[in-house]
Amino acid sequence: MNAFESIGAGARDMASNKARAVITTVGIVLGVASVVTVLSLMRGGEAQTQAFFEELGGLRELRITNTRTNRVFMTAAERASERLTYRDAQAILEECPSVSTVDPEITRWFDVSYRDHTYQMKVLGTNRHYPYADNMRVAEGRFISDADCDTYANVVMLGPTYKQDLFGDEDALGKIITIHGVPFTVVGVMEKKEFYFQGGGPGGDHNVLEWFNRSLYIPITTMVKRYTVSDRLGGLEISAKTVGLVPSLIDETRTVLLRRHGVEDFNIDSKSEQIEQQAEQAAFFNIVFWAVAFVSLFVGGVVIANIMLASITERIREIGVRMAIGAGSRDVFMQFLVEAIVVASAGGVVGLGLGVLMVGAVDSVLGMPTALTPGIMLIAFLTSIAVGIIFGLFPAVKAARLDPVEALRYE
């Protein structure tokens, strides 16, 4: 008897006892549906985290920050250090071979006026690298250039929300606005930047990147010369030429900054570290889902084994007859194993369907990010087959070991 005939026999047997088939497969159905849901949630969460970091400039990016220091008990070296400055940024750009972009940042709030309207607005002094590092796009005009920085130009780029506040639908390019009493020419408007976390994650359903849109961008040199005098930076983001060069860039940057500061009063954080941390948290969270999936599958398997054993008892006579007309132990073993696999994989198919519905529900009702791929479907289906094999084994062995005379005599 070959495998196809066994499958046919298993399917016919199941069809002829529908109530039993339903009861048998409930556990598998729930288990497989859980597996589909868990995997989709995991994949969806990963994809979303990935997308968020891509939107912030990708994995090539490093963020350098000043470490917190106790201002009362500073060491002499700490006191001597100027902390992160625009000159540090220039030094990194010149001395680190792995660096691609360096984007220093000094932020201040100023009164900004156009015609007779005045607003409090956030002004960022930065350089031409800024849009690349943070993956920003220009909607019209241009961004701050090297020439702007070299000439301390009074030019400004508008975030789209501020552009709307100042100009409404009016064309802004070439217009003059005053920042803290100094006239600046508008040279460009940024494209709107947005990212929404699905579900109850950080930010909820608002644009977590809106602060990009609520900024004015001017050359950092102009910022220092006109307003701050000090070139101490609020933040410094740099990026490596490739993801692979991130570790070397960390080393190079540390060397340059240590030499200039004389003390390690800075932190260098990579995005990939943040992603890993996030993934670890997600993995822990997913243990709960895995536990549900595992328990369902295990219970489903035990139910299959149990029903198979009951069905074997019910069919001892049948096994005897089959043996009498020429079935060997191997044929009987295969018949019952294949039946278990057919039952389990039928449950698997139904479970896939239920899983797809559950994923849809999780996505639309709970609003959590999900990603349902063919790979996930395949894994879940193979899981049901594996459960059929594992839990069908014992009943099949039991059936195959029956003594034909005893089995024929069984009432």
Added chain:
Amino acid sequence: MLIRVEDLTKTYALGAAEVRALRGVTLGIERGEYVAIMGPSGSGKSTLMHIMGCLDTPTSGRYVLDENEVSALSGRALARVRNREIGFVFQNFNLLPRIDLVGNVALPLVYRGSLARAERRARATEQLERVGLGHRLGHRPNEISGGERQRASIARALVNEPSILLADEPTGNLDSKTGREIMSILDGLSREGKTVLLVTHDASVADHARRVVRIEDGAIASEDTH
């Protein structure tokens, strides 16, 4: 000689006690013979039938079937012998309830392997027509009468063209008229040259055979030929 049984014994352990079901049976059956093995229940005739049907193995003694030493065979080889050489007809028919008659009769061919499904169904249909069930092919066992069920099980026993037809109380669950019909089918098969072995406690059934072997207390008590 088709069947040669020499000094066959079978002992069961029944709890602490030992039951000696066969105490040394020697018997030879030629090809084409029509033999009845008769005896009251508990005489050992069922045990003898199980061993000759390759469902069971003897505790000691030899069983040679068609020149092959069967008593030495493994479980798998025994299954092969049952499939190819022996056709069973049971008292309670033993058709599989969820399968139609063609499927039931084709089952020995399934275990034989190497035959396509269409070929198996064709041969099963042919056997069912031979026993007069050509109009019942798609019926399930519970949809037909007892006599028809027994005819179907004869068709199943014949489908692999076995050397021996082994019928264990073939009329035991039938009324006397239907029983006579079944016996006439077996008689006909014997006339066609089949080796038929009847196991029964019923003298009127045993009378159909040309040779009657009586078993009592695990041994052959007497033998008649007519």
